[in-house]
Amino acid sequence: xxxxxxxxxxxxxxxxxxxxxxxxxxxxxxxxxxxxxxxxxxxxxxxxxxxxxxxxxxxxxxxxxxxxxxxxxxxxxxxxxxxxxxxxxxxxxxxxxxxxxxxxxxxxxxxxxxxxxxxxxxxxxxxxxxxxxxxxxxxxxxxxxxxxxxxxxxxxxxxxxxxxxxxxxxxxxxxxxxxxxxxxxxxxxxxxxxxxxxxxx
Numbered sequence: 001x002x003x004x005x006x007x008x009x010x011x012x013x014x015x016x017x018x019x020x021x022x023x024x025x026x027x028x029x030x031x032x033x034x035x036x037x038x039x040x041x042x043x044x045x046x047x048x049x050x051x052x053x054x055x056x057x058x059x060x061x062x063x064x065x066x067x068x069x070x071x072x073x074x075x076x077x078x079x080x081x082x083x084x085x086x087x088x089x090x091x092x093x094x095x096x097x098x099x100x101x102x103x104x105x106x107x108x109x110x111x112x113x114x115x116x117x118x119x120x121x122x123x124x125x126x127x128x129x130x131x132x133x134x135x136x137x138x139x140x141x142x143x144x145x146x147x148x149x150x151x152x153x154x155x156x157x158x159x160x161x162x163x164x165x166x167x168x169x170x171x172x173x174x175x176x177x178x179x180x181x182x183x184x185x186x187x188x189x190x191x192x193x194x195x196x197x198x199x200x201x
Contacts, residue, residue, distance in 0.1 A: 009060045009111060012083075014031075020131050021127070023127070024127060027121075027128055031113075035111050035113050038057075038110050038112055040109075041107055053087055054092065054116075055113065056087045057087060057111065058085050059080060059083065059108065059109075059110055061108060061109040063079065063080070063081050063108065064102060064108060067101045068100045075180040076177040079169065093115075105174070155184040158183060162178065162182055
């Protein structure tokens with residue numbers, strides 16, 4: 001990876017973290033020496049179901065999604081784009097096999113840090129614990145909102161929720177993945193996107 005890209009990726013990560021809480025020079029230097037920059041092609045699997053997810057990823061460029069199941073039962077359970085942090089939460093924190101595949105939906109550039117490296121950073125630089133706490137406060141409401149809105153509403157309201165919260169994913173996420181995330185058929189999603197006058201289901 002060329003120096004200019006490495007500098008751009010590191011700068012983007014530090015801007016993101018400084019936006020949460022300003023970092024000391026020592027913490028920045030430590031992270032610069034610890035993090036890894038990884039590139040994935042569209043369709044690459046970062047973590048397979050049943051394998052441990054022992055890294056946390058910051059998305060510099062691209063789109064990442066989580067999937068459960070195989071074949072016709074395969075379902076998209078979450079997705080994030082540039083400027084977000086992703087992992088298999090249960091696997092990463094509890095050191096258990098991942099219940100999901102984590103997949104690059106687009107060609108992606110990610111910054112990764114392992115669980116052990118993250119814990120070491122918390123110990124060496126206690127200030128970084130603030131980032132961990134505030135990140136949890138930022139993402140937990142999103143996870144809860146995604147869970148309840150797409151599971152306890154009718155199809156039309158699920159679609160309205162998606163279009164309100166995630167409109168910029170239309171055209172980036174495969175329609176089949178969006179439909180499975182919302183919990184409606186691909187056909188019904190196409191009708192909604194085309195503005196058809198369809199009843200709720």
